[in-house]
Amino acid sequence: MPTKKYVIANWKMNLSLSQSVSLAKKFKDKFAVFNQGEIIICPSTLALTEAVKVLKGSKIKLGAQNVFWEENGPYMGETSASMLAEAGCDYVILGHSERRRYLLENYEMIHKKVKAVLKTEKLTPIVCIGENFEERKTNRRDFVLVEQLQQALSGIDVFGGQQVIIAYEPTWAIGTGTAIEPAEAEYAHKIIKLALNDMFGMQAVSKNFKIIYGASIGAGNVKGFAKLENLDGLLVGGASLKADEFYKIANEITK
Numbered sequence: 001m002p003t004k005k006y007v008i009a010n011w012k013m014n015l016s017l018s019q020s021v022s023l024a025k026k027f028k029d030k031f032a033v034f035n036q037g038e039i040i041i042c043p044s045t046l047a048l049t050e051a052v053k054v055l056k057g058s059k060i061k062l063g064a065q066n067v068f069w070e071e072n073g074p075y076m077g078e079t080s081a082s083m084l085a086e087a088g089c090d091y092v093i094l095g096h097s098e099r100r101r102y103l104l105e106n107y108e109m110i111h112k113k114v115k116a117v118l119k120t121e122k123l124t125p126i127v128c129i130g131e132n133f134e135e136r137k138t139n140r141r142d143f144v145l146v147e148q149l150q151q152a153l154s155g156i157d158v159f160g161g162q163q164v165i166i167a168y169e170p171t172w173a174i175g176t177g178t179a180i181e182p183a184e185a186e187y188a189h190k191i192i193k194l195a196l197n198d199m200f201g202m203q204a205v206s207k208n209f210k211i212i213y214g215a216s217i218g219a220g221n222v223k224g225f226a227k228l229e230n231l232d233g234l235l236v237g238g239a240s241l242k243a244d245e246f247y248k249i250a251n252e253i254t255k
């Protein structure tokens with residue numbers, strides 16, 4: 001039986017508060033009678049509480065772009081998982097390549113974040129993994145994917161039934177306007193699934209894990225991804241800043 005697809009809008013640091021509110025309203029209107037999948041918007045931390053108000057009465061869910069692993073205390077500028085849950089978030093993106101690159105997030109930090117998020121039992125982590133261009137060129141992609149999964153997830157407990165979404169994002173394709181070939185995404189997703197099966201067992205993986213693709217998806221190339229067997233959805237950056245285009249993407253991938 002086909003499972004529900006996830007379509008996640010990653011707005012990054014692109015919109016002011018008023019622009020975020022206005023785009024959230026457009027999303028609410030566009031998706032007013034959309035029942036085909038799980039639509040999630042991830043505005044800036046600043047815009048989360050306003051977005052919650054806008055989304056009231058709609059099925060669109062809210063996600064954050066980051067979290068800190070401690071519950072509270074002297075951690076300047078950070079936000080904890082329980083704070084995000086209280087603000088109305090159901091999801092949080094972790095380990096995005098832009099945070100690994102600009103904020104120097106390392107394996108240990110991402111691992112701690114995953115654990116903190118699962119501990120709340122209120123938030124679903126969207127864990128981003130993916131190879132860079134150098135790693136791809138030197139045929140190390142598969143190794144890198146397995147390594148990143150193990151570093152982020154080893155020792156975590158999903159047997160309480162918590163969901164984990166793995167977003168495969170070849171970092172060299174992010175923001176370029178050119179996605180990878182769908183067949184390549186399918187292959188990478190199979191590698192991810194095999195690695196997860198090794199770590200958690202097939203039954204837990206089919207129940208608790210979803211694998212989605214992200215990097216330069218747009219209305220023009222989404223069709224090729226719609227029929228992939230091992231694809232549970234999409235993480236969309238640039239194209240999620242336009243409600244019309246994001247709607248087309250969501251509509252196509254959840255058909």
Ligand code: PEP
Nearest residue numbers: 174175214215216237238
């Ligand atoms: C991303 O960075 O998560 C992403 C999917 O970006 P884009 O769609 O702009 O490549």
